[in-house]
Structure formats: structure tokens, C-alpha cells
Amino acid sequence: xxxxSPVRLRAxxxxxxxxxxxxxxxxSTPDEEKAPPSAVTIETVRVQPxxxxxxxxxxxxxxxxxxxxxxxxxxVLKRVYREGSDVKQGDVLFKIDPAPxxxxxxxxxxxxxxxxANRYQARLQDERYRELITINAVSRQDHDNARAAVMQADxxxxxxxxxxxxxxxxxxxATVTAPISGRIGRALVTEGALVGQNETxxxxxxxxxxxxxxxxTQSTRELNALRRALRAGELQQMGQDxxxxxxIQDDGTAYxxxxxLLFSDISVxxxxxxxxxxxxxxxxxxxxxxxxxxxxxxxxxxxxxxxSVPQRAILRDSAGQPRVLLVDAQERISERPVVLGxxxxxxWIVSDGLAPGDRVVVEGVQHVRPGDQVxxxxxxxxxxxxxxxxxx
Numbered sequence: 001x002x003x004x005s006p007v008r009l010r011a012x013x014x015x016x017x018x019x020x021x022x023x024x025x026x027x028s029t030p031d032e033e034k035a036p037p038s039a040v041t042i043e044t045v046r047v048q049p050x051x052x053x054x055x056x057x058x059x060x061x062x063x064x065x066x067x068x069x070x071x072x073x074x075x076v077l078k079r080v081y082r083e084g085s086d087v088k089q090g091d092v093l094f095k096i097d098p099a100p101x102x103x104x105x106x107x108x109x110x111x112x113x114x115x116x117a118n119r120y121q122a123r124l125q126d127e128r129y130r131e132l133i134t135i136n137a138v139s140r141q142d143h144d145n146a147r148a149a150v151m152q153a154d155x156x157x158x159x160x161x162x163x164x165x166x167x168x169x170x171x172x173x174a175t176v177t178a179p180i181s182g183r184i185g186r187a188l189v190t191e192g193a194l195v196g197q198n199e200t201x202x203x204x205x206x207x208x209x210x211x212x213x214x215x216x217t218q219s220t221r222e223l224n225a226l227r228r229a230l231r232a233g234e235l236q237q238m239g240q241d242x243x244x245x246x247x248i249q250d251d252g253t254a255y256x257x258x259x260x261l262l263f264s265d266i267s268v269x270x271x272x273x274x275x276x277x278x279x280x281x282x283x284x285x286x287x288x289x290x291x292x293x294x295x296x297x298x299x300x301x302x303x304x305x306x307x308s309v310p311q312r313a314i315l316r317d318s319a320g321q322p323r324v325l326l327v328d329a330q331e332r333i334s335e336r337p338v339v340l341g342x343x344x345x346x347x348w349i350v351s352d353g354l355a356p357g358d359r360v361v362v363e364g365v366q367h368v369r370p371g372d373q374v375x376x377x378x379x380x381x382x383x384x385x386x387x388x389x390x391x392x
Contacts (some may be wrong), residue, residue: 037375041363042327043309045354050306053299053344055248056277058216060292062207063280066180068093069202070195071173072101076203083186087178087206094176094187094203096195101174105167112160119153126150182208183286207290210283214247214259216296217274245279247288248295257282261298307354308347313362314340324354325361327374333361335370 070076074096081093126146132138178184184206195201247255259281268275279296281288288294314322323337338353354360359376361368368374 037331037373038364038367039375039377040327040361040365040368041377042359043313043362045307045309045358045360046356047307050308050344050349053244053297053342054218055295055297056216056218057293057295058214060288060290060294061213061215062182062209062290063211063213064180064182064208065290066178066182066206067202068176068179068184068204068206069200070094070096070176071200072096072170073196073198074098074100074174074194076189076191076193076195078191079187081178081184081204083184085184086182087184088181089178091178092175093178093184094189096174096176098171098174101167101171105164105171108160108164108167112157112164115153115156115160119150119157122146122149122153176203178206180206180208182206209286209289211280212283212288212290213262214279214281214288214294214296216277216279216298217269217272218277219274220268221273244299245281246297247279247281248297250293254297255281255288259296307350307356308344309338309350309354309360310362311343311346311348313360313365314338314348315365322348325365325368325370327359327361327376331374331376333368333370333372333374 076094077097078095079093080095081087081091087093126149129138129143129146133140133143184204187204188202189195193201195203245259245261247259249255259279262278262280265276265278277298279298309324313324315324316322321337322340323335326334326336328334336353339351341349341351343349361374363377364374
């Protein structure tokens with residue numbers, strides 16, 4: 001009996017250790033078991049004027065584009081300008097062989113001189129006949145013929161002068177100049193090319209790049225929704241000169257220079273159901289080039305009693321519905337669904353679901369859930385003012 005007791009004691013040792021550990025756990029206090037409240041950052045909701053902005057897609061367009069063309073037929077002797085350079089209106093771009101036009105001009109001047117000589121002779125004869133008709137030395141028919149000869153001579157001189165002017169124009173067209181100021185592209189012809197034969201041959205293209213236009217399109221559905229909100233008094237119309245226009249470049253960054261809205265088209269594209277809006281941007285460094293795909297953020301109206309929250313404060317449930325976490329007076333977490341509008345900078349505009357004074361969790365949302373007790377790190381934090389973007 002006693003010989004087997006050491007073996008039995010060794011078998012009971014693990015059970016004794018487990019019993020002691022459970023006893024130690026049961027001795028811990030409730031305060032030691034309770035985890036400390038999670039720290040969150042909140043933002044107190046308040047109303048303020050908010051600009052209702054829309055991001056629209058479009059392309060960069062040059063305000064003025066001129067196709068330089070040959071206006072007379074001839075052989076190109078020289079390209080004067082440097083491709084890709086800036087030119088001013090009137091700068092010489094190409095020179096076409098002027099020899100045939102110079103010859104035409106000289107010939108036209110000779111014809112004019114001959115017509116003027118004939119007119120001089122006709123006028124002298126008319127003056128003599130006017131003196132002789134008073135003494136009946138010539139017939140009235142001869143006098144009338146002399147007067148008609150003067151009129152024909154005047155017409156011949158006018159015709160010759162017009163021919164001289166046309167020949168002078170053609171001679172001037174042999175020197176091709178820039179019709180507008182801007183940046184000129186590559187040459188479409190080379191020296192020795194025959195241009196202007198039976199048609200006006202394009203030689204180069206000039207585009208004005210500063211300032212530059214951005215044409216974007218907006219669907220009539222969005223435009224009608226905006227109009228309904230304006231008529232209902234939910235939004236206030238923003239004047240065209242007050243509308244803020246921001247260009248978003250292809251890398252997602254904002255263009256540093258603000259633009260202005262020029263006009264909205266008066267007709268809808270029947271194939272797309274969209275309307276075109278044109279804005280203008282300064283382009284001193286020529287960073288914006290025609291044909292580039294861009295996005296434009298356009299402020300179209302103002303919501304005077306607007307509410308917004310940071311984007312990071314928005315959570316979504318399994319159905320994708322947006323919601324926010326709120327902190328009540330007992331510093332406990334509650335959940336509330338919201339209705340979102342458009343995005344302004346890094347903030348969502350909230351159409352419904354929040355009221356002034358609500359305390360929204362903006363940091364630490366991933367560590368808490370409804371019903372949790374929390375600790376507020378910034379009890380006095382308020383919503384940052386963004387009214388400056390509405391022109392207020």
C-alpha cells in the first residue's frame with residue numbers, strides 16, 4: 001500500500017498544477033480583466049456653405065488653330081522658320097519662287113501704263129471736240145464718240161490697275177507668313193515641292209497655346225438633377241465668374257493655375273446625350289498641349305447648409321451602404337447610415353444622416369465597434385472650414 005503511493009503522487013502532480021493555476025486566475029479582479037477603452041479621434045459636425053463640384057472628362061484644345069497654306073502655285077525655295085518654335089503674326093515661314101509672279105506684276109504695270117496713255121490721248125481729243133462743237137466745226141456724233149472714248153479709256157485704266165493689284169498680291173503670296181501668333185509644328189513640305197497646283201496646299205499648322213481651352217462633357221441627367229435641386233432651393237446658383245475650375249492632370253495632380261468657365265454649349269449631342277462646357281486656363285510654360293486627355297473639377301452650385309466628413313470616416317457594410325461611427329455623450333460608439341453626395345477635396349458631402357453637433361469618429365474606426373466604450377483624444381476638435389472654396 002505505501003510502496004505504491006509515490007507513483008500515485010507523481011501521477012497527480014499535473015492535475016495539482018492545473019488546479020493551482022485556475023485558482024490563481026479566479027483570484028484576478030474584474031478591473032484587471034477589462035481592457036482599457038480604445039482611443040479615437042472625432043470631428044464635430046457643423047453646417048457651412050459647400051461648393052457642389054463635379055469632375056468631368058475632356059480634352060485640351062487650342063483656342064486658335066491656323067493651317068498655313070500655299071495661296072499661289074509655285075516651287076518652294078526655302079523654309080525660313082524652325083520647326084516647333086514660337087512665331088508671331090507676320091513672320092516669314094516659306095518662300096515660293098517669285099520669278100513668274102514678278103514677271104506677271106511687271107506685265108500688269110506695263111498694261112496699266114499703256115491704258116493710261118490711251119486715256120490721255122482720248123481726253124485731249126475730247127477737249128478739242130468740246131471747243132469745236134461750239135462753232136459747229138465737228139458733228140455732234142464725233143463729239144459723242146470722243147466722250148465715249150474717254151469713258152472707255154477710264155475703264156481700261158481701272159481694269160489695268162486691278163490687274164496690277166492682283167499681280168502684286170500673288171507676288172506677295174510667294175512669301176508665306178504666319179496668319180496668327182503661336183507655336184508652329186513640323187513642315188508638311190520640303191524645298192523643291194510644287195505647291196498650290198489646282199488647290200491650296202497645307203504647309204504647316206500654328207496653334208495658340210497660351211491661354212488654352214479645356215472642353216469637357218456633362219450628361220444631361222446630371223445637369224437636370226442640378227437644375228431640380230436649384231429650383232427646389234436646396235442649392236444656390238453660382239455665377240459664371242465665381243465658378244472655380246480646377247484641372248486634374250493625367251497623373252492625378254491638380255494643375256497649379258486656376259481656370260475660368262467660359263460657356264456651356266446650347267445644344268446636346270444627340271449621339272451621346274451630353275453637353276459641352278468650355279473652360280480656359282493660363283499656360284505660360286506650355287505644360288498643357290492640345291489633344292491631351294484631362295479631368296476638370298467644376299464648382300457649379302453652392303449648398304448653404306452643407307455637411308461634410310472626411311473620406312476616411314466612411315465605412316461600408318456588406319451591401320456597400322455607407323455608414324459612420326458616432327460617439328455619444330457617454331463616450332460609447334453607435335453606428336448610423338448616411339447618404340453621400342459628391343466628393344470635395346478629401347471630404348464626402350453628406351446629403352442625409354447627420355446633424356450639427358454629431359461627433360463622428362475620423363481616426364481609429366478600425367479598432368472599435370458599436371457599443372464600445374472609447375476615449376476621445378481630441379474632444380474639442382471641430383470640422384475644418386472649407387467655405388473658401390465656394391467663393392464666400
